[in-house]
Amino acid sequence: MPELPEVETVRRTLEPVIVGKTIERCEIYYQRLLPQAGASQFCGQVRNRTIREIVRRGKYLIIDLNGELELIVHLRMTGQLIYKPTQDLPLQKHVSARFWFRDNGELRFVDQRKFGTMYLTQKGDYQGIHGLFTLGPEPLADGFTWHVLAEKLKSMRAIKTILLDQTKIAGLGNIYADEALYRAGVHPLKPGSCLGGTEVKKLHQSIVAVLKEAIASHGTTIKDYRTGSGDTGNFQNKLRVYRRTGKPCGNCQTLIERIKVGGRSTHFCPNCQRWDPECMD
Numbered sequence: 001m002p003e004l005p006e007v008e009t010v011r012r013t014l015e016p017v018i019v020g021k022t023i024e025r026c027e028i029y030y031q032r033l034l035p036q037a038g039a040s041q042f043c044g045q046v047r048n049r050t051i052r053e054i055v056r057r058g059k060y061l062i063i064d065l066n067g068e069l070e071l072i073v074h075l076r077m078t079g080q081l082i083y084k085p086t087q088d089l090p091l092q093k094h095v096s097a098r099f100w101f102r103d104n105g106e107l108r109f110v111d112q113r114k115f116g117t118m119y120l121t122q123k124g125d126y127q128g129i130h131g132l133f134t135l136g137p138e139p140l141a142d143g144f145t146w147h148v149l150a151e152k153l154k155s156m157r158a159i160k161t162i163l164l165d166q167t168k169i170a171g172l173g174n175i176y177a178d179e180a181l182y183r184a185g186v187h188p189l190k191p192g193s194c195l196g197g198t199e200v201k202k203l204h205q206s207i208v209a210v211l212k213e214a215i216a217s218h219g220t221t222i223k224d225y226r227t228g229s230g231d232t233g234n235f236q237n238k239l240r241v242y243r244r245t246g247k248p249c250g251n252c253q254t255l256i257e258r259i260k261v262g263g264r265s266t267h268f269c270p271n272c273q274r275w276d277p278e279c280m281d
């Protein structure tokens, strides 16, 4: 599933090629892509609108259209939003939507599992989009200090589960939660409230570092994720624990283990990420 670095890469690769373009027409091939609108109503509303800006919040892309309208996109499991510089290339499998631009090129939403969603909303009015409305702080924003993180971690839930909670921190998913906990040396099952100040500082640094490095590598392609140009990411070659079960830890050679935390596969080094359950007493 695309997480913050993947969605940010899609944003960065689309920005130079779609901002300033005017949508001439659109076609929706899969109605459930639009939970809040009919296809003809949706296409009627975006027609003749110009893309002014593309921003990201958590795992959401917000495409700002002229006339105070925003097109919100969530890629979910397998969604790909790809710009094609020429129009009417053959239609590949799993295309859910197409947007043709007036001068040239088109934007395609390709989605094998079909969980992706698109919404149209008045600019800044996110009340009808629950996940976006309740989103926690951006981990790469200036205001995200380790004190902010410490506040969010005050819970007896497992730290891994807290990191995946989008209302606590925006944009982390299974890959980067595991990688950040490994770098910080924190056991994924440790309750949030049990982390000391030093651990919270280390975790804060690890979250910021791993997200920045992954963006610099254009994200992680395990299977479906593609950039806005249709390319794969490169960070899958730099993962230290995620999907490395049974391989030696780069720090200590102990074999990486996989457990379930809150129903999610979780990878960690049992030697580097120890948990002394003292704080539970």
Ligand SMILES: [Zn+2]
Binding pocket: 249, 250, 251, 252, 253, 254, 269, 270, 271, 272, 273
């Ligand atoms: Zn280790």
